[in-house]
Amino acid sequence: MSNNLLKGKKGIVFGALNDQSIAWKTAECCYAEGAQLVLTNAPIALRMGEINKLAAACGNAPVIGADVVNNDDLKALFEQAMAHFGGPIDFVLHSVGMSLNIRKGKHYTDLNHDFQHKTLDISALSLHRVCQVAYSMDAMAEWGSIVALTYIAAQRVFPDYNEMADAKALLESISRSFGYHYGVKKKVRINTISQSPTRTTAGSGVKGFDGFISFAEKMSPLGNASADDCAQYCVSLFSDYTRMVTMQNLFHDGGFSFTGVTQEVIEQMEK
Numbered sequence: 001m002s003n004n005l006l007k008g009k010k011g012i013v014f015g016a017l018n019d020q021s022i023a024w025k026t027a028e029c030c031y032a033e034g035a036q037l038v039l040t041n042a043p044i045a046l047r048m049g050e051i052n053k054l055a056a057a058c059g060n061a062p063v064i065g066a067d068v069v070n071n072d073d074l075k076a077l078f079e080q081a082m083a084h085f086g087g088p089i090d091f092v093l094h095s096v097g098m099s100l101n102i103r104k105g106k107h108y109t110d111l112n113h114d115f116q117h118k119t120l121d122i123s124a125l126s127l128h129r130v131c132q133v134a135y136s137m138d139a140m141a142e143w144g145s146i147v148a149l150t151y152i153a154a155q156r157v158f159p160d161y162n163e164m165a166d167a168k169a170l171l172e173s174i175s176r177s178f179g180y181h182y183g184v185k186k187k188v189r190i191n192t193i194s195q196s197p198t199r200t201t202a203g204s205g206v207k208g209f210d211g212f213i214s215f216a217e218k219m220s221p222l223g224n225a226s227a228d229d230c231a232q233y234c235v236s237l238f239s240d241y242t243r244m245v246t247m248q249n250l251f252h253d254g255g256f257s258f259t260g261v262t263q264e265v266i267e268q269m270e271k
């Protein structure tokens with residue numbers, strides 16, 4: 001079902017790796033709502049070729065490789081996207097995350113700090129890079145919208161989320177700080193969506209993910225939000241119906257964040 005909520009809008013979507021990715025679902029949903037898209041991912045991720053299927057399904061959207069830790073790549077991406085659209089960008093989805101310490105099985109109390117720098121750069125500082133490149137090039141349209149994805153481990157401890165908790169805390173802070181400056185300059189809004197655990201390549205990499213996702217399901221009055229649900233929420237934030245929402249961390253988690261305990265969990269504990 002489409003309501004043409006994004007008719008005439010032009011957006012860049014970062015992070016569609018495969019059809020489980022939140023970015024993949026969001027791109028499909030944005031296209032169905034009338035948006036024109038440019039898709040991007042790290043050059044190494046593009047080699048898998050999966051993204052070409054998504055591009056075909058989104059009106060032959062251009063696919064432009066860019067490493068989010070490389071400002072020259074990001075500059076070239078925005079230049080090519082604006083040339084393709086013939087004007088500025090209305091929305092950006094930052095759906096990027098990677099933890100080398102999690103990949104290598106390093107415990108939080110025994111992190112490799114070179115890996116940690118890389119994690120913070122890819123997963124958090126990259127939002128600053130994207131915003132700064134767009135800001136310096138004046139690439140965003142007035143009332144544009146930038147959304148990044150985060151997780152509640154930024155506020156509360158989930159031990160196996162490891163160094164990504166710190167990366168998400170930084171990501172959320174950057175969205176607030178840059179949101180102020182971009183709001184003043186051009187009425188561009190910047191928000192983070194704090195999403196339920198979701199079965200994707202990045203999500204499943206977290207230790208104990210199966211236990212994690214079923215605990216969240218039991219602790220959420222509405223159940224876990226799926227990647228498709230998240231895509232629709234992103235569309236609402238790219239639309240003109242949320243023009244005054246900025247610098248917010250928005251929980252999209254079926255009520256998990258404000259639930260102390262549920263009957264289901266109590267019954268489980270009484271067994």
Ligand SMILES: NC(=O)c1ccc[n+]([C@@H]2O[C@H](COP(=O)([O-])OP(=O)(O)OC[C@H]3O[C@@H](n4cnc5c(N)ncnc54)[C@H](O)[C@@H]3O)[C@@H](O)[C@H]2O)c1
Nearest residue numbers: 015017021022042045068096097149197198200201202203
């Ligand atoms: N899956 C979950 O449980 C969950 C929950 C809350 C938030 N998130 C967040 O959602 C976002 C998207 O993750 P996902 O779950 O869809 O997983 P995913 O693995 O499908 O997406 C992660 C993307 O990051 C990209 N990426 C990694 N390094 C990059 C680099 N250097 N340059 C450019 N792109 C790079 C990957 O290629 C991939 O496309 C991430 O920020 C993640 O932390 C996920």
